[in-house]
Amino acid sequence: NAGVTQTPKFQVLKTGQSMTLQCAQDMNHEYMSWYRQDPGMGLRLIHYSVGAGITDQGEVPNGYNVSRSTTEDFPLRLLSAAPSQTSVYFCASSPWGGGEGNQPQHFGDGTRLSIL
C-alpha cells in the first residue's frame, strides 16, 4: 500500500516554463488537496477536490490549475512558472465527510520546486 505518491521529488524550472506535479493515491479517498509550504508560513491550501470531476480553490490558487479525472490522480499544473512559486508542494488525501470517525489527511513526501 503506497499511500500518497508524489512525482517528481525535485524539479528546477526556468521562469515561464510549464510543468505538472503528479499526485496519486491508492486508498480510494474521495478528497484530495494540494498545499504549498514556504518558510515561516506553514502550509497553505492551493486547490482541493471532493471527488472525480469536482475541484475548488483554496487560499492561494493563482498561477495553478488542477483537474480530477479519476479518483486516484490529482495533478497540479503550473502554466507559466514564476519565481514566487518556488516552494515545497504537498499533496494530501482523505475520505470525504465529517464526524469523529473521519480520518484526517494523509500527506505525500512532497515535491521541492525551484523556479529560476
Add this chain to the structure above:
Amino acid sequence: AQSVTQPDIHITVSEGASLELRCNYSYGATPYLFWYVQSPGQGLQLLLKYFSGDTLVQGIKGFEAEFKRSQSSFNLRKPSVHWSDAAEYFCAVDFTGGGNKLTFGTGTQLKVEL
C-alpha cells in the same frame, strides 16, 4: 479571518525534559483540531486529532494534547522528550467541519539537546 497561531517559532529542550507546544485559533465554534510532525525532507505525519468528546487526546509517540474551549487552544505535550522528537510541529485546524480542509499554523521547530 480564521487563523491558527503557533507563537513559538523555535523551542529547545533537554532530552528527558517535558514539552509543551502552544496552538491557538480564532473561531467561534469548535473546529476539528490536529497536530502534525514533519521531519527534515519528509511529509507530514499525524500525531493526534480532536473532533469531539474528551478534551484530552492521546496520540502516537507519547504525545497528548488538550483542547480548551475557553482559551481557543489546543496545546501539545509530552512528559519526557527523546532526541528523536527533534522536528517541526504543525498545528492544523479545519474550520469547515469536514476534517479535510486545513488551515495550518506556521510551525514550531523543536531542538533537543542531549
